[in-house]
Amino acid sequence: MKAIVFTALGDLRRRVGQTAALTCALLLSSLALFTAAALLQSLDAPLDDACDRLNTSALQLFLDGHSDDVPAMQAWLQQHEAVAAVGPPIPIYQTSSDLVHNEEAFSRALMLAENLPRKGLDAVQIVTRLGDPTAAAPGLDEVWISHQLATSRGIQLGDTITVPREGGPWPLRVSATVVDPYFSTDNISPTRAWVAPGALAHALPLADLNEVFLGVSLHQRADAGQVRDDLEQAFGGGLSGFALTHEIAKMAHGMFFRIMAVALGVAALLTLLVSILIVAGAVGSAVFADYRLIGTFKAMGYTPAMVNRIYLLRFTIPALIAVPLGLLLGWLVSAQLLALLVGSLGVTDPQWSPLLPALAAGAGVLTTVAAAAWWSARKAGRVEAMPAIRFGAPPPRAGSHRRSVPLGRLPLPAFLGARGLALNPVRAGFAVIGMGVAVAVLVCAVNLTATFERLGENRPMWGMAASDLTVFVGGARFSVRSEHFAARLRQDARVADFVTSGTVQGEIEGVKGIAGARTGGRVFDGAPETVGLTVLEGRHPEGAGEIALAINSALKGGYALGEPVPLFIEGQHLKPKLVGIYQTGQNLGLGFRLHAATMNAVLPMWQARTFEIKTAAGVDPAAFKDDLIRTYGEAVDVGLASDLTEQLAGLVTGIRGTLMLLSALLLAICLISIYNDTLLCLREQQQTLGILKAAGMTPGRLRLVLVWRTQVVTLVSLVLFLPMVLVALPLLLNQIAAGIGLVSFPLVIDPLGTVLIVPGLLAFAFAAAWWPARGVTRLHPRHMLAY
């Protein structure tokens, strides 16, 4: 055994560069796997933990005390078998106008809640604060805001948020940022903020003191929706306010991070795959290079297992160094990432346990490396002593027929590079797969970024109209009638086309909406195709008695084309025929579309008041908007498509950042892989390279031989993987996004970006191989020939 260890250590000393490369690759693999495991482990945990820690009620009711009988509801809830406890009514006030921060208006709705004792329910955790650290509540003109709001709006402690109210603005000084689990995301509006007990009565008109918050703790969080439905039923229809359940909060909070975590998990697995390929390639290369030595060992009496153990040890030792280092780095990176991920929860210390990710990542990498090394080194055990000592290389495969590859026209370095690959096809294959992973990630990164960047332009794919302007005709005192406005638009040369629509609420039998029995629908007075809206199956409703369902409504209700859909709308029972199924990324893929004729049948005076307008070529939508406001004033509310793009800027930046991070990780692995592969190749072919050097080939051209090898690998990867990923990516995304209603994910292929991957990756591979290929300059022909 000692001999085996010494042999392995000696080998390690001899091949420092390769060992270093392998160590780096394994380090990165461990890092990525640990990070992915840590993130996946901790994705849901922060919200759940925060809710557990702060005893956040699973059902939160926000009621209008002027409309709902809150004490009666409280008493009813206390009797419900699923309810563990009901908190006291907490006075709240929801802002209805834009707020002001640092002289700038921002359209964020705040729910100001008095920080009264809540029987231990719905506590908040202070993240940062000013003033008395023991104060249990804000001062009279102070507010505690969610850490997420502070972060996303750049609100600092001591800043003032001004709330419009009768009698003048109400300036509130931010004296703390807090964790308020359900409201720690931009996806839930309004955002809750806490004010001093009694502050609402002190500052607001009496008419604004009507709303209360009721926290309902349940034995099982999953029962929240049912309890809410029961309450609605018991108290005569819909509640006056709204309800928030743990599930909805979780969905809203984790929406973006879930995608991020899955992407990181995939990236981690890919890095591990690349590591396996590196190990397998390195072992194969080592066996090839050590062929005569292995024969000598065998002649000395080493059993195949002993020989195998040399390589196992030889590659496990770097792993034993790399994995702890990788785990340590992974711990540091994960801590940062988790801090970033849970930053929305205002948690500075994510409170996560690295044990499980460390065990999973460490064991996973070590086992995988060991298995890969063992598996790849089996051929060393099979080496026969005499032929190995005699020939120093594996015998030509009996009966093997080398396929003739037309490489003759290639430049000499390219020819030699390609020939080098052919000498070790297994490792070449591994290299191609490794590089293919990078290709896959880059293709995903480029096209997903394009998809989200162009979401504003490709709205129909997400279930939204592809109009340049959206105009709602209304007005508090002076209004314009829809048909008049439509007639004007028809005569306006600036308008290419338009369609009108309106929203309605209805109950579809067997389908529950997000917040109750009702589902939101849209009624079109015209052809939705006008603004690019499509259906997955069938067609749009074209008249009375027809309906199209959003995909998840159709799936939940079990409705197929041609079937009647029981719809309760405007107090009437309808059974329109299902003529189309469409997809939408809104409302979790729930909803329906009707033709105006259906609505007019139940309410003759119904009119569509939203105009989706496509402007003619060359017309500036912003100038058109200004003109509409000038002409119609308060009678119109005009939105630009570009407004949506601006609203999505934050989301796009986040997604782009995540994808860039993943790409950088994969490219780092690739860099190491290429470095290692080049070093291996250099060692394997040092004899050939020595001959070539002796024959007068310049060091530069010799380096090109190695670089060309990488270029060929990269090119083959691109040829194989790029089309494959372009085909597979939409299918994968369709599966992933089906849950939110996007069964046909609206992927936008960025042709230029995708094409640019080719020269970009080739350039990257060139650079990555050129540096380690400098080793050829140190080769001495005489030494090489003598070896």
Add this chain to the structure above:
Amino acid sequence: MLNIVCNWLMLMSVFGASRPDTAALDAYLERTFAQAAYPGLSVVMVQRDHILYARGFGVATVGKTRPMTADTPTAIGSITKSMTALAVMRLVDQGRLDLDAPVTTYLPDFRTADKQGSDRITVRMLLANSSGLPSMDRGITDRNQADDAEGALIAALAGQVLHRDPGSGFEYTNEGFVVAGAVAARIHGKPFAQTLADLVLKPLAMKHSSTIPAEVTAMGGLTGHYAGAEAGLPAMQGLASVQFAAAGSIQQCSARDFGRYLCALLTGHDGAGQPFISASAVAEMWRGQIGMPENERLGAMAYGLGWMIGEVDGRRVVSHGGHAMTMTSFAMLVPEQEIAIAVFANIETLNLQRFADLTTIANNGLHAAMGEPLSDWGKPKRPDPTRNDFEFDEAQRRRFVGRYAARGLGTMQVDVTADEQGVLHAEVVADGQTVKAGRLDFMNSARCVIRGIGSPTTMFWALSRSGEVLSARYNGTRLRRVGESAPENRPEPTHAGRLSLTLAANWSVTTDENAITAQRETNKLWTGVVDGAPGPRELAALLEPRAAADVTLTQGVTSGVTVGPYYWRKTTLHLAGDAGATQIMVLQRAVGEETLAWVLATEAGTLTHCYQAEGRAMLTSLVLAAR
């Protein structure tokens, strides 16, 4: 020589213009009034500097005998805007105000939340409804006499965000005119009411006009009517005493006084023949400053300065309407003919499909007087969209019968009854006042209108899938179905003199002649009547003597609220001292020379909770009997 001939021709054209036939006008008005459901109308018609016709029709109040006359002060609502504009233009004439100067030139404190935007608002934009200021309308109906009303509203604007870039589009806002009124008041150096009186009302000898509640009451100002099923429903309290935001919409004025005002606009001179307003100033007011949304009934219009400008039946018309909850008004001038008319009604807007609107009456009044054919301007151009052939079966119809009541500060309730033919009727009572009555006409199972003499008002119904009627919604207020039997355990009210108050459970109570004092644990309540008009701190001291002492006291902003039939001013105090912190909510309202107050004191931090849990119910139960 040529100039002399031209001037002579112009004079001939003016004096040669036909004199309106007031008999024809009178006949038209008699006929129209008889066919409509207005309790009372007052009409004035002028030509140049003469009031040709001024008359009242009907009664001032349904069920009473007082006639409606040309001298009856009536709330003219938004026509007040033109008076505010005129006051401002007089200051422009005097060289004391520049229409295109930023408002901040005159009111340095004026601002909205987006200061950069509000700094660009000019006085002209305020008068043209193009300032971009949001139309809040909250606080405009503060029925207390508030000397600082304009200041309070301007302060409130500081927290609001502009709806659009100043000058970019039309949005009708009372607030803009309040600010313009404040500008005029600042330059004139007196409160707005006095400024308007000095600059407009007094020079024109408008003796039956005022924005000051006490004066309006003394003049016999009306309270108006709500629209009932077949007749007007007398309003217990109109906007007679409203002062807040007077520059936008709260002027009371008689028809004859308004005739004097119209004459001044047409001639530029006051009643004494003295120059009053320059022709250029009037031209600026009557020049379209910004386009308005085209109105189906009234056609294309532009907004000038306090006036709407449009072409009606082939002639250029300057007009404005007004709506003061229970009273309506419309004024119309034809500058090229130098004639004008104004029609004031003592009832809210009637059903346009059934009755002639004030716009139509005014326009056709002019046509009748000028011997021209009548026109349908102002009449609806399409059938009533709320009518269809939907019908319930008898059983389903019966399900709606019952009482529906709102919770909260208001005491709105809707009683739905069925007559012998099974036709459903509704009566809407808000704060003890019937504000709507009529037949229920369903458009579908979940939506109906109340048809009476007024504009059809939509009611929405929440139904279960089985057709059970769960709740109703009227004017945005949710109304729950009330059970058949009254609650048995309802506590008896406590009486003290004229006061009656129903206390929540477990409150101990003491009473004296004019007050009720109650207490439960650390919560204390005092309600009663005191002499004079004490401030909130003095009233708080009735319950918590520390409020009058030298303690650290923080006072919240004062705001208004209608609770049942009463309009209150609410102020909250926060006392801090050695004896602990206390919060006190003080509600007060003037009752003649006295003040009715409602004071709730709690341990600091629990005021909102105490108010929501028990205070609100006790407040809404408060009744002060008349002497």
